[in-house]
Amino acid sequence: MLLPEADFLRFRKSSRRRENIKAHPNSVLLLRLHRQSLLRGKILLHCAKPHRFLNAFFGVLNRSARLSNVNRLRPGWVDAHLHLADPRIDDPGALVEQAEAQGIHSFLQGGVGPEDWQRQRELAQRHHGILPAFGLHPYWVSDHTADECESALDQLARELPHALALGETGLDFRPHICKDSEARQIACFEAQLEMARVGAKPVILHLVQAVDEAERVLDLFGAGVRGLVHAFTGSAPQAEAWLKRDLHLSVGGPVCRPDLTRLHQAVKIIPMDRLLLETDSPDQPPPGVVAGHNTPSSLLLVADKVAEIKGLSRAQVLDKSRENLEKLLYANQSANHSANQSTNP
16 A cells, blocks of 8 residues: 555655655655555655654664664774675685784674675674674665665665664765766665664765765754764865764775875864774775775774874774764663663673
8 A cells, every 4th residue: 555645745744844845856756765665564765854653663663673683892993884794805704803803893884785784694693793784875776776776775674673873875976876876866865864863873974976965965854863974085174064963974094195185184173072983894995905905904004094193092093983983873772772782792
């Protein structure tokens, strides 16, 4: 049973965000995502503030999330973003062991699409330091049809309790990535932000050559969205724009490049309580590491450069990054939630 258009428009009008969906630049795709999304035990995907139906639905998700056996941050340092489920990595377990030998014990993944989510879950069962994150990456959205995106969004709603964060999600308007998928990317981005907001999950943002549109979308959700901008390589003014929206900024291998002086200036002004360190393995390596062969162990090189810029020690910046990520992941969780989560060795 589909939601009749008249009922949908009344539903849309009743929300606090009073936009006319038919005036939305992506109205055709949004109507498809909205009206064809289910009423039978699934989520009504939309870009407005949620109806009580959605709140009730995500109440169920939140309760099930408290019972899900999701890995948690372990003692030690953390790579705030990487892709150990990437099929290019032959032996992710070996990379985990190598990183653990250097004090890095937790690894927040970046989700790409449904196939990647499954690989993450399998990895997380074998390695307690793997922290799953599920989302539809702009690359995935660009390569799939609207119908496929709709189906994947429905699956994401079901899978989200088994993840600590929603992501990657966002916008990538580079011509070789976008391929005329702007409207589809925006619609899926908005749907995922709403899912994260109501499901109380932080988001992992991939934002490339789409700053203005990303800011517009994020501003629609206001303080309801918390998360991190991964692979930040922007300027100090752009850092301030994201910080103003209460986002964390995560920097990786590119910060080690001596020519990226604007990024170095940006890192200087990012408050330590909003800064995260990542590798984005197997991509975005520091100088001297072959592209596509980056590993979590390069987090120490990232930390050394950030420490140099900030006038701190390696341990200080790594400890603070871990503290920041812990607060971000568990900001909306009560003591009861923590007690219900499994304790991993």
